[in-house]
Amino acid sequence: MRGGQGAARAPVIQFTNCRILRGGALLREDLWVRGGRILDPEKLFFEERRVADEQRDCGGCILAPGFIDVQINGGFGVDFSQASEDVGSGVALVARRILSHGVTSFCPTLVTSPLEVYHKVLPQIPVKSGGPHGAGVLGVHLEGPFISREKRGAHPEAHLRSFEADAFQDVLATYGGLDNVRIVTLAPELGHSQEVIRALTALGICVSLGHSVADLGTAEEAVQSGATFITHLFNAMLPFHHRDPGIVGLLTSDRLPAGRHIFYGMIADGIHTNPAALRIAHRAHPKGLVLVTDAVPALGLGNGRHTLGQQEVEVDGLTAYVAGCSVESALEAASLHPAQLLGLEKRKGTLDFGADADFVVLDDSLHVRATYISGELVWQVEEARP
Amino acid sequence: MKLIILDHYSQASEWAAKYIRNRIIQFNPGPDKYFTLGLPTGSTPLGCYKKLIEYYKNGDLSFKYVKTFNMDEYVGLPRDHPESYHSFMWNNFFKHIDIHPENTHILDGNAADLQAECDAFEEKIKAAGGIELFVGGIGPDGHIAFNEPGSSLVSRTRVKTLAMDTILANARFFDGDLAKVPTMALTVGVGTVMDAREVMILITGAHKAFALYKAIEEGVNHMWTVSAFQQHPRTVFVCDEDATLELKVKTVKYFKGLMLVHNKLVDPLYSIKEKEIEKSQSSKKPYSD
Numbered sequence: 001m002r003g004g005q006g007a008a009r010a011p012v013i014q015f016t017n018c019r020i021l022r023g024g025a026l027l028r029e030d031l032w033v034r035g036g037r038i039l040d041p042e043k044l045f046f047e048e049r050r051v052a053d054e055q056r057d058c059g060g061c062i063l064a065p066g067f068i069d070v071q072i073n074g075g076f077g078v079d080f081s082q083a084s085e086d087v088g089s090g091v092a093l094v095a096r097r098i099l100s101h102g103v104t105s106f107c108p109t110l111v112t113s114p115l116e117v118y119h120k121v122l123p124q125i126p127v128k129s130g131g132p133h134g135a136g137v138l139g140v141h142l143e144g145p146f147i148s149r150e151k152r153g154a155h156p157e158a159h160l161r162s163f164e165a166d167a168f169q170d171v172l173a174t175y176g177g178l179d180n181v182r183i184v185t186l187a188p189e190l191g192h193s194q195e196v197i198r199a200l201t202a203l204g205i206c207v208s209l210g211h212s213v214a215d216l217g218t219a220e221e222a223v224q225s226g227a228t229f230i231t232h233l234f235n236a237m238l239p240f241h242h243r244d245p246g247i248v249g250l251l252t253s254d255r256l257p258a259g260r261h262i263f264y265g266m267i268a269d270g271i272h273t274n275p276a277a278l279r280i281a282h283r284a285h286p287k288g289l290v291l292v293t294d295a296v297p298a299l300g301l302g303n304g305r306h307t308l309g310q311q312e313v314e315v316d317g318l319t320a321y322v323a324g325c326s327v328e329s330a331l332e333a334a335s336l337h338p339a340q341l342l343g344l345e346k347r348k349g350t351l352d353f354g355a356d357a358d359f360v361v362l363d364d365s366l367h368v369r370a371t372y373i374s375g376e377l378v379w380q381v382e383e384a385r386p
Numbered sequence: 387m388k389l390i391i392l393d394h395y396s397q398a399s400e401w402a403a404k405y406i407r408n409r410i411i412q413f414n415p416g417p418d419k420y421f422t423l424g425l426p427t428g429s430t431p432l433g434c435y436k437k438l439i440e441y442y443k444n445g446d447l448s449f450k451y452v453k454t455f456n457m458d459e460y461v462g463l464p465r466d467h468p469e470s471y472h473s474f475m476w477n478n479f480f481k482h483i484d485i486h487p488e489n490t491h492i493l494d495g496n497a498a499d500l501q502a503e504c505d506a507f508e509e510k511i512k513a514a515g516g517i518e519l520f521v522g523g524i525g526p527d528g529h530i531a532f533n534e535p536g537s538s539l540v541s542r543t544r545v546k547t548l549a550m551d552t553i554l555a556n557a558r559f560f561d562g563d564l565a566k567v568p569t570m571a572l573t574v575g576v577g578t579v580m581d582a583r584e585v586m587i588l589i590t591g592a593h594k595a596f597a598l599y600k601a602i603e604e605g606v607n608h609m610w611t612v613s614a615f616q617q618h619p620r621t622v623f624v625c626d627e628d629a630t631l632e633l634k635v636k637t638v639k640y641f642k643g644l645m646l647v648h649n650k651l652v653d654p655l656y657s658i659k660e661k662e663i664e665k666s667q668s669s670k671k672p673y674s675d
């Protein structure tokens with residue numbers, strides 16, 4: 001229950017002794033919550049003349065907006081691209097388990113799959129609000145199948161597709177419908193892609209460029225057609241070249257529509273991208289950085305190291321390798337920027353007054369100590385018993 | 387009057403805060419007996435507010451049974467404008483202490499009927515039993531609250547148009563843009579503050595020195611409205627050295643000499659913790675020896 005007539009009578013909770021992320025800075029301020037939303041305490045004081053019903057001491061911790069993961073393929077043994085009879089349970093399991101990582105909203109991601117998988121799975125992943133049951137589902141991220149053969153990465157070659165003449169209809173036929181879809185990653189060098197980008201954008205779907213060999217000119221055209229995101233920058237695209245920076249060049253392109261800038265996802269595990277490369281991108285365009293996990297089913301199985309193809313990966317949360325940029329920047333990259341990407345920044349990814357009270361309590365090493373959704377405690381660390 | 391002279395702004399702020407703290411605690415406020423406190427805004431009282439917040443956070447002082455009445459507020463500025471006096475009081479004082487919102491009173495500069503709002507404010511003060519201690523500052527033009535030069539010394543709460551001196555002094559809070567500074571304000575009158583049982587004026591900085599001189603070494607004059615307090619039975623002026631720069635050496639020496647006596651007002655420094663210890667100890671007495 002958020003807002004509405006019951007809200008004014010809902011209890012007011014004041015989180016004290018904390019630093020909150022607001023306006024890009026960590027401020028020593030209390031966080032006030034009522035009816036699942038962040039409350040303006042000054043208004044409460046002068047207009048309603050009320051005090052808090054309950055105070056909770058946060059022990060000097062950092063309070064940041066809940067993290068939003070827009071690229072996560074599964075985890076804890078669950079693979080979203082599997083056409084099972086009960087996809088919902090898989091999504092629910094992941095939704096619940098990622099709470100301990102501070103993620104309060106996410107986009108379940110499907111990699112390139114045969115038509116049958118899309119037709120079976122998509123209808124089973126509806127948009128859903130978060131709560132004690134798990135993080136909220138913002139919509140599905142479809143990564144493929146309209147991507148480059150050359151840059152398919154781990155995606156199965158047999159199921160790659162290019163657009164037929166009636167491109168948008170082809171898209172609808174492939175996915176079986178676009179309900180529940182929030183983001184589509186495609187390669188803009190494919191024929192007819194510009195009209196697809198325009199059509200998807202008109203439907204409010206975020207179009208992302210990735211798994212592509214596009215040059216900068218094609219990429220810029222795609223942005224002019226409505227693309228707003230780059231899927232895992234540097235990975236599965238042409239490397240930066242000084243005479244044609246390719247998709248990477250979008251970070252500093254001057255041919256983007258006025259007032260708009262590009263967002264770019266980065267997998268901050270230190271493996272997919274060398275931290276130095278991450279820092280170059282961040283310094284070139286700090287406001288566009290969106291941290292993603294691109295997590296795979298192995299996430300969370302046991303502790304520490306897992307295999308991903310031929311690689312060993314240390315799974316250590318979203319902020320593992322953002323060393324070199326400020327804490328505030330890292331936190332915004334994991335919360336505010338994905339919210340802005342999806343046009344949700346009034347409600348999510350922020351601790352501004354009126355926003356949904358989805359937030360995480362972090363210690364100074366940015367380990368998650370507690371997670372809240374709609375002002376309700378949905379996860380907290382188990383204290384070691386003495 | 388008592389003229390309290392400390393070396394620096396921080397010491398003056400601390401002395402004033404200690405004085406307020408002792409006054410509240412010795413008054414022993416309770417649910418049937420609130421301590422009514424008049425409060426100022428501006429840069430001068432910031433240090434004093436910080437110390438009072440510190441005393442609250444240390445558990446030595448509580449504002450649970452304190453009622454506050456602010457001196458003034460701009461007309462036409464939205465309540466949530468960062469430069470409104472509501473915002474000032476919230477950010478610099480109220481949000482850090484345990485005062486109940488219903489015990490705070492600030493004039494509403496956006497009221498439909500401004501004079502009615504002023505009259506109602508006077509009634510609220512009366513209903514609260516009058517002001518026990520009114521804390522104020524002084525403008526460079528010698529005004530108290532927004533009682534600009536020429537204000538009646540028996541004036542009550544009303545609407546005032548601000549003098550150019552005041553608008554210039556306030557421009558720094560509005561990006562230095564004179565056009566953005568409000569031109570009218572609601573203010574308690576000189577008479578309203580004179581009705582308080584005690585008045586404490588904070589004056590720090592060389593730019594206030596001439597106003598202080600006019601207020602205490604010259605006659606009572608409606609061009610320097612703070613001078614009205616020469617006729618109040620219980621006034622304390624708390625200054626730093628710089629604020630005394632225009633006073634006679636004789637005046638400064640006399641009052642500095644009295645600091646030994648005046649410091650007894652802040653030493654011993656009382657705390658509500660002691661009161662609780664006293665209470666619990668007195669209840670233990672029947673079981674001793």
